Amino acid sequence: AQSVTQPDIHITVSEGASLELRCNYSYGATPYLFWYVQSPGQGLQLLLKYFSGDTLVQGIKGFEAEFKRSQSSFNLRKPSVHWSDAAEYFCAVGLFSGGYNKLIFGAGTRLAVHP
Amino acid sequence: DAGITQSPRHKVTETGTPVTLRCHQTENHRYMYWYRQDPGHGLRLIHYSYGVKDTDKGEVSDGYSVSRSKTEDFLLTLESATSSQTSVYFCAIGTDMNTEAFFGQGTRLTVV
Numbered sequence: 001a002q003s004v005t006q007p008d009i010h011i012t013v014s015e016g017a018s019l020e021l022r023c024n025y026s027y028g029a030t031p032y033l034f035w036y037v038q039s040p041g042q043g044l045q046l047l048l049k050y051f052s053g054d055t056l057v058q059g060i061k062g063f064e065a066e067f068k069r070s071q072s073s074f075n076l077r078k079p080s081v082h083w084s085d086a087a088e089y090f091c092a093v094g095l096f097s098g099g100y101n102k103l104i105f106g107a108g109t110r111l112a113v114h115p
Numbered sequence: 116d117a118g119i120t121q122s123p124r125h126k127v128t129e130t131g132t133p134v135t136l137r138c139h140q141t142e143n144h145r146y147m148y149w150y151r152q153d154p155g156h157g158l159r160l161i162h163y164s165y166g167v168k169d170t171d172k173g174e175v176s177d178g179y180s181v182s183r184s185k186t187e188d189f190l191l192t193l194e195s196a197t198s199s200q201t202s203v204y205f206c207a208i209g210t211d212m213n214t215e216a217f218f219g220q221g222t223r224l225t226v227v
Contacts (some may be wrong), residue, residue, distance in 0.1 A: 009155070029127070032214045044158075044218040045206065051213060089158055094214025100165045101146055102173075103215040107157040 002027045004093050006106035013081050014114045021076040021109050022089030033074040034103070035065055037083030039087045047089075050074060061085070086113045118142050119219040121206050127225045132150060134193040136222050138206030140186075146209035147189035149173075149181065151202040164189055197224045208218060 003026045004095025013019055018069050027033065036044040056065040065076045074091060091106040118141030122158050138147060146165055150158040150173075160173030162181040170181050178200060180192045193200055204225050207216040 004157075006157075036218075044216065046208075046217075048195065049215060052199065096214070100163070101209055102160060102163065103148065103209070103214050104160065104215045105150075105158040107155055109163045 002031075002093065002095055002097070002104055004085065004104055004106035006089075006091055006109050007068045008109045009107070010110045012112040012114060015083050015095065017080045019076075019085070019111070020089075021111070023074045023076065023091050025072050025074065025091075025093045025097065027072075027093060029077060030069060033065075034092040035059065035063070035074075035076045036090045036092060036105075037051055037061075037087050038108075044090065044091060047076070049098065055096050081111075081113055083113045083115060086111055119206060119208055119217060120213070121204075121219040121222050123222060124220065125223045127227060128196050129199060130226055131195050134196050134224065134226075136191045136204055136206075136224070138189045138191070140189075140208045142208055142217075143186060144208040144210050146185075146216075147183065149154060149179075149189065149191045149205040150205045150207065151175065151200075152205060152221070153202050161204075162189065168188075192226075196224075198226050200224065200227045 034049045035047040050067045086098045088108045088110045090108045095102045120139045122137045148163040149161040161177045164183040166168045182190045206219040209216040
């Protein structure tokens with residue numbers, strides 16, 4: 001079955017430090033890949049997406065992600081974290097299954113930022 | 116946000132009562148989705164629609180039904196609410212072009 005795994009439930013980093021959030025997926029083909037961010041009490045905002053082509057994709061708010069086919073991974077990175085980045089981050093896989101589009105999410109990683 | 120409105124935004128209801136949540140879009144997107152969000156589970160797909168009167172089950176559809184009589188509206192109904200259905204419910208919309216989805220602000224439902 002298709003699945004998305006985010007191994008880290010909580011991560012804490014200091015402001016200014018680098019960040020990497022992990023995401024692995026299980027799917028027979030290369031799916032569409034997404035990272036969403038959710039601030040407390042808010043809906044989900046798309047950070048970035050990968051469909052094809054260059055495996056390093058840039059997103060909003062200074063985030064980037066790298067698709068590695070051999071590892072079935074799509075890890076999110078940011079070189080210098082700001083306090084406003086504290087939020088929950090979700091990796092998602094877009095599937096064309098049964099003839100229709102679906103979006104399957106990981107369990108999320110909650111990021112805390114220390115001053 | 117894309118033109119997605121969820122109503123109500125908050126609701127408290129009693130066990131055994133029916134509840135309907137509404138999702139309204141102004142984007143004319145083909146796909147509409149209902150997810151529930153629970154700690155430790157991320158977002159799980161309840162039902163989705165790929166057109167008017169065309170719906171299908173997601174991974175956690177038990178206890179829920181949906182209807183889509185117009186392109187812009189997607190209703191989620193809990194026929195007899197249970198405490199396990201206390202959650203935050205998100206509606207999302209998408210197009211044919213790819214599987215990207217745009218989310219509403221969510222509905223917090225508490226079943227007491």
